[in-house]
Every structure is written in C-alpha cells, then in structure tokens.
Amino acid sequence: MEVISVVGQKGGCGKTTMTILLASTLAYKYKKKVAVLDCDTLQQSLTKSRINDLALITPYEAVDENGKKVKMVQDGVMFKQFKEQNIKPYDIVRCKENVDDIISYLVRKDEEGCDYALLDLPGNVDNTDYFRIVSLCSIVFLPFIVDSLDFDSNFAFAKHTHQRIFEVNEDCNLKKMYGYWTKFDETCRPLVFQSYCEKIKNELPDLEMLQFRLGNTKAVGNDKCRNTLLPPNKQFLGYGKLGPILNEMYEKIKMI
Numbered sequence: 001m002e003v004i005s006v007v008g009q010k011g012g013c014g015k016t017t018m019t020i021l022l023a024s025t026l027a028y029k030y031k032k033k034v035a036v037l038d039c040d041t042l043q044q045s046l047t048k049s050r051i052n053d054l055a056l057i058t059p060y061e062a063v064d065e066n067g068k069k070v071k072m073v074q075d076g077v078m079f080k081q082f083k084e085q086n087i088k089p090y091d092i093v094r095c096k097e098n099v100d101d102i103i104s105y106l107v108r109k110d111e112e113g114c115d116y117a118l119l120d121l122p123g124n125v126d127n128t129d130y131f132r133i134v135s136l137c138s139i140v141f142l143p144f145i146v147d148s149l150d151f152d153s154n155f156a157f158a159k160h161t162h163q164r165i166f167e168v169n170e171d172c173n174l175k176k177m178y179g180y181w182t183k184f185d186e187t188c189r190p191l192v193f194q195s196y197c198e199k200i201k202n203e204l205p206d207l208e209m210l211q212f213r214l215g216n217t218k219a220v221g222n223d224k225c226r227n228t229l230l231p232p233n234k235q236f237l238g239y240g241k242l243g244p245i246l247n248e249m250y251e252k253i254k255m256i
C-alpha cells in the first residue's frame, strides 16, 4: 500500500480539495482500493464533505400534491450515477494528528488489501509528530500559488520538509516530492512566475514540478466535481486543466 498526501503550510492552498479529487479518481475511475484519513481534527473538512455528499443522495420521505407519500432525493442525477456505477464509497476515518494512531490505521488498511491511503493533514507544522507523519508517506504533492505571501510560505515549508525528511530523518518512507502550481492565473506577471520557477529549480533541485498547472477555477469547489462518492464529473475536468493534472498525478503515483 502506498501512502499519499498533499502537504503545505499555507491555509486554503487546496490540500483537502486535491485530496478528495485524487481519492475519488483513484477509487472510482481507476477502481483502486482507497482509504482516506482525515487528520485535520479542527476543520474535519473531509468528514463534513462525506456527510454533505451522502445527504444529496439519501432518499427521504415527502408528500406530493395529491397528499401521497413519495420517496425523494436531493440530487436525482447524482443518485442515479451512484447507483448505476455501483459505487462502494471509500473509507473516510477521522484521526488525531498523532503518529501512533495513524500508523495503526495504516497497518490495518494495508492488511485489508488497500492500494492507497491518503492523509489529509492540517498545515500545522508545530505539531511535534508532523514530520514523522509526512515521512510515513511514499509520495507527497506540494501546492504552490503565484502570490508572494502564499509562495514564500509554501516554499519555506517545502525546503524545511525536504531537509527534515530527507536529511535528518533516517526512518523515512518518502520516495518522491512533487510540486504543482495551483489557483494559477494565466494573466499573472510572467517575470514573477519565472523567478519562482528559478528559485525552486536552484534551491530545491530534487523537487520535480508537475507539467500541468491547475487554474484558479471555482469548478473544483462544485460538489459535482469535488465529491467523495463519485469521480469528478467529466464536464469539470475540462476546467483549469483539472483532468490533465489528475492524470499526471496518477502517472507519478503509479511510478512509485
């Protein structure tokens, strides 16, 4: 079993969004056995997403215009897709950001024959377990945004993570760190973008950047796209290079 995480210190850089998109793609498009660990105990965004997604397809009783009791669902199209594709939802488990709890969960999932476990972590590097948890992953993806505050924060984080994981920690499972551009605005200043690319290339030569850049697009937040019960809707994969970047991530994951 391979352990995957989208990591970054900056709040709101799309870690949870990408975790859901990746988990649903692996599970429902590529039919892999997937489990997700929601370690963000404060926000529990993943756990809440699953509750919201389930509410959209759970039948409820209503009364029609003739006073007859009828079964309804909030989203009929989603309900039909879920049934037709015979989807078995992947596990989403809440867990403290504690290395021992995470290890025991991962061991259990490995024994159950899981192909991939994804960890959704908060950007809280102050937790003493943080780098030990990241070093349990085989592959991590780091989001970068072309914005001076966002970039500086995640760049410093990437350098620190690289140093802690690869240079200090001897007991490390991590094989590869990839970076990717997200919330990318094609009209951003080209020289600024170029200077960030240079900085990564010069100061983090081991960090391979993904070829595709995820655009700044509201589509990813749409529940037809970012859904824990269905693969991202094809219509949304066309926005902001979402489809190509998910394919590229899958190619990298397969290579581990």
Ligand SMILES: Nc1ncnc2c1ncn2[C@@H]1O[C@H](COP(=O)(O)OP(=O)(O)OP(=O)(O)O)[C@@H](O)[C@H]1O
Pocket (backbone or CB within 6 Å): 010, 011, 012, 013, 014, 015, 016, 017, 018, 040, 043, 045, 121, 122, 123, 182, 183, 184, 214, 215, 216, 217, 218, 220, 221, 240
């Ligand atoms: N590529 C994108 N384009 C536009 N909006 C995006 C993109 N990726 C994520 N978002 C939006 O950014 C917001 C924050 O995303 P998300 O919660 O996934 O970030 P996070 O890194 O997990 O945040 P936190 O550190 O608080 O856990 C959400 O509203 C999400 O829909």
Ligand SMILES: [Mg+2]
Pocket (backbone or CB within 6 Å): 015, 016, 017, 040, 043, 045, 121, 122
């Ligand atoms: Mg999050």
